[in-house]
Amino acid sequence: MIIVLAHDKGGVGKTTTALNLAEILKPDIIIDQDTHNNLVILNQLRDEKDQLNVLSNLNKSELINALSKSAQGQLILVDCGGFDSELNRIAIAASDMTIVPANDDINEVVGLKRFNKTLEQISNDMGEKITGHVMFTRVHPSRKKFTDVESFINNSDNLARLQTVIPTRKWHAMAALDGYGVTNHKKTKYSDAAREVTALATEIKTRLNIK
Amino acid sequence: MVDKFSKLNSIGNNAALSEQSESDALITKKKLVSNLPVKAEERFNALKKAGKVSGSFNAYIVQATLNNLDSDENK
Ligand SMILES: Nc1ncnc2c1ncn2[C@@H]1O[C@H](COP(=O)(O)OP(=O)(O)OP(=O)(O)O)[C@@H](O)[C@H]1O
Ligand SMILES: [Mg+2]
Numbered sequence: 001m002i003i004v005l006a007h008d009k010g011g012v013g014k015t016t017t018a019l020n021l022a023e024i025l026k027p028d029i030i031i032d033q034d035t036h037n038n039l040v041i042l043n044q045l046r047d048e049k050d051q052l053n054v055l056s057n058l059n060k061s062e063l064i065n066a067l068s069k070s071a072q073g074q075l076i077l078v079d080c081g082g083f084d085s086e087l088n089r090i091a092i093a094a095s096d097m098t099i100v101p102a103n104d105d106i107n108e109v110v111g112l113k114r115f116n117k118t119l120e121q122i123s124n125d126m127g128e129k130i131t132g133h134v135m136f137t138r139v140h141p142s143r144k145k146f147t148d149v150e151s152f153i154n155n156s157d158n159l160a161r162l163q164t165v166i167p168t169r170k171w172h173a174m175a176a177l178d179g180y181g182v183t184n185h186k187k188t189k190y191s192d193a194a195r196e197v198t199a200l201a202t203e204i205k206t207r208l209n210i211k
Numbered sequence: 212m213v214d215k216f217s218k219l220n221s222i223g224n225n226a227a228l229s230e231q232s233e234s235d236a237l238i239t240k241k242k243l244v245s246n247l248p249v250k251a252e253e254r255f256n257a258l259k260k261a262g263k264v265s266g267s268f269n270a271y272i273v274q275a276t277l278n279n280l281d282s283d284e285n286k
Binding site for chain 1: 215216218219220221222223224225226227228229230
């Protein structure tokens, strides 16, 4: 299985979500496509015994080779950079699920519109439909309805919505300071953030039919 | 099914950016230049003052070298 965090808009929460999901899904390989090697650096903060298998700076053939290990049953998690590039598109094209972290702000529609177009092009190139699963994140904790952005998603051919919402919580940055996701840090593992991330992982596992 | 992973090779040509492969990327090292004409640096400083160029003299030298290499390679 290949799970990809992607949005060609920067700073939406891809890396935070990747780290949070890595704690629960325990991927065999994590691919860091960000030019700033965010996950590589976070991994350096972790204890020796908690090291993640992070690959970075892969070129095209190395990337395709790593992705192809999913055919042997490996679980691969990819954190894309916040830009539209050839290698990010390749990861999306290969994915079993592409997750698109996004805010509920109405301005977000502009970014999603562009990303829907990108997904449409990748689908055409690949000859199969690729869907971006929009995940609302960094939203106000009391926010429950996302009517405006949701209706846009419903009208976009290449976008769907994940039901789990990840609100803005201080615990994400707190855990990341030591290189951990919220479910695996002693200060945050009993927080609302940990509960929300666990729900997200459960939704993804259910949709992909993985245990 | 056509192998999904071989198909990936043709994906992403229309992306806004394409990653540089390691071999294309500039790998740098320190290099001292001996006998640089003083006049050259003065002329650079004058151009900079006039706003015709920007950046450091060092970057200017590197760019000039790359330009020269490009033109010689295309001879
Ligand atoms: N649920 C959240 N609650 C609070 N802060 C968050 C949350 N999700 C992300 N952040 C913060 O938002 C910032 C950007 O997040 P992140 O680095 O995950 O985005 P990104 O999409 O990976 O960015 P880039 O495109 O630059 O790689 C970080 O400082 C992170 O701590
Ligand atoms: Mg990131």
